[in-house]
Amino acid sequence: xxxxxxxxxxxxxxxxxxxxxxxxxxxxxxxxxxxxxxxxxxxxxxxxxxxxxxxxxxxxxxxxxxxxxxxxxxxxxxxxxxxxxxxxxxxxxxxxxxxxxxxxxxxxxxxxx
Amino acid sequence: xxxxxxxxxxxxxxxxxxxxxxxxxxxxxxxxxxxxxxxxxxxxxxxxxxxxxxxxxxxxxxxxxxxxxxxxxxxxxxxxxxxxxxxxxxxxxxxxxxxxxxxxxxxxxxxxxxx
Numbered sequence: 628x629x630x631x632x633x634x635x636x637x638x639x640x641x642x643x644x645x646x647x648x649x650x651x652x653x654x655x656x657x658x659x660x661x662x663x664x665x666x667x668x669x670x671x672x673x674x675x676x677x678x679x680x681x682x683x684x685x686x687x688x689x690x691x692x693x694x695x696x697x698x699x700x701x702x703x704x705x706x707x708x709x710x711x712x713x714x715x716x717x718x719x720x721x722x723x724x725x726x727x728x729x730x731x732x733x734x735x736x737x738x739x740x
Numbered sequence: 741x742x743x744x745x746x747x748x749x750x751x752x753x754x755x756x757x758x759x760x761x762x763x764x765x766x767x768x769x770x771x772x773x774x775x776x777x778x779x780x781x782x783x784x785x786x787x788x789x790x791x792x793x794x795x796x797x798x799x800x801x802x803x804x805x806x807x808x809x810x811x812x813x814x815x816x817x818x819x820x821x822x823x824x825x826x827x828x829x830x831x832x833x834x835x836x837x838x839x840x841x842x843x844x845x846x847x848x849x850x851x852x853x854x855x
Contacts, residue, residue, distance in 0.1 A: 636780070659842040670744070670830055670846030671783070678841070716782060720842030725771045725790040726834040727798070728842055730782040 630654045631719050633731035641739055646704040648734050650717030653698060657719035660693060661728070662702045665714045674715075675702070707738045742766050746831050746847035753821040753854045761816040761850050763831030771834045772814040773844070776800065776827040783830065789814055821854045828852075 632651045640646045652660070658679050663671040677684040677691045677700070684691050690703045704711055717731040747762045765772065773788035775798075785798030789808040803825060805817040814833075818825060828851050832844040 631782075633782075661842050663844075668849070670832075670848050671844075672846070673843045676841050676843065718783075718842065720840075724796070725788060726773070726840050726842055726844060727785060727788055728783075728844065729799075730775075730784070732780055732782040 628653070629732075631717055631729045631731040633717050633734050635734050636732070637735040637737070639737045639739060640707050642709055643706045646702075646707045646711065646736055646738065648702040648704075648715050648717070648736065650700050650702075650731050651698060652700070652719050654719070654729075656722055657729075658722045659720040660691070660700050661718045661720065662689075662691060663716045663718060663730075665716065665733070671716060704736075707736075709738050709740050712736055712738050744831055744833055744845050744847035746829075746850050749848065749850055751850065751852050753818075753852065755821060755823060755854060757821050759818050759821065761818075761829055761831075761852070763814045763816065763847060764812050765814075765831075765833040765845070766812065767833060767845065768811060769833035769835055769845070770811065771840070772808065773798070773832050774804070774806065774814070774816045775830045775832065777830060777849075778827050786816065786829075818852075821852075823854045826852060826854045 661676040662674040665671040714733045718728040721727045744765045774786040775783040787806040789795045831847045
């Protein structure tokens with residue numbers, strides 16, 4: 628069963644507008660949630676994270692919101708820029724097992740100039 | 741600062757052949773792991789290690805073997821390659837558990853094709 632799920636394979640937005648990427652999880656054994664960004668032919672790079680005891684974390688243009696009752700998190704990018712075009716992976720870190728992460732399927736974000 | 745280095749970047753194998761994907765990190769990270777990325781399936785954990793001499797299975801360990809004799813190196817061995825193992829493989833490392841929020845440092849990937 629898919630414990631971390633990203634239901635939108637792709638998202639297209641205009642430059643300067645807000646991008647909202649969504650992620651759902653089913654397991655309560657996660658203590659951190661993370662977003663990674665991946666460009667073609669490169670490895671994923673860490674973008675932002677949030678502890679399971681927080682509701683919001685902000686870093687510049689990127690904000691992650693966590694709704695624990697709905698088991699849902701979202702990544703907001705404001706304003707979106709063409710360089711943000713990439714695949715975004717949602718990930719959840721297990722409380723045990725070191726840095727063991729379970730990833731979602733990924734969402735391809737395209738920001739149009 | 742090299743970070744996480746994977747070799748080779750590309751490899752073509754025939755069914756039944758064996759090979760080893762190499763991974764090395766120079767950040768003195770205790771935690772290392774291997775993921776595979778397949779279209780529509782995200783990244784799936786194959787094996788991981790929380791320190792030298794300690795390894796454990798992830799979600800999709802079958803057909804793969806690992807060992808961790810040093811902190812720096814974490815090779816992934818394919819024992820008898822199958823077409824289902826055609827994928828892009830990523831090695832990742834992170835800081836010790838106590839300071840860890842899950843931030844992984846990934847290599848650039850190794851694209852493997854099994855014919």
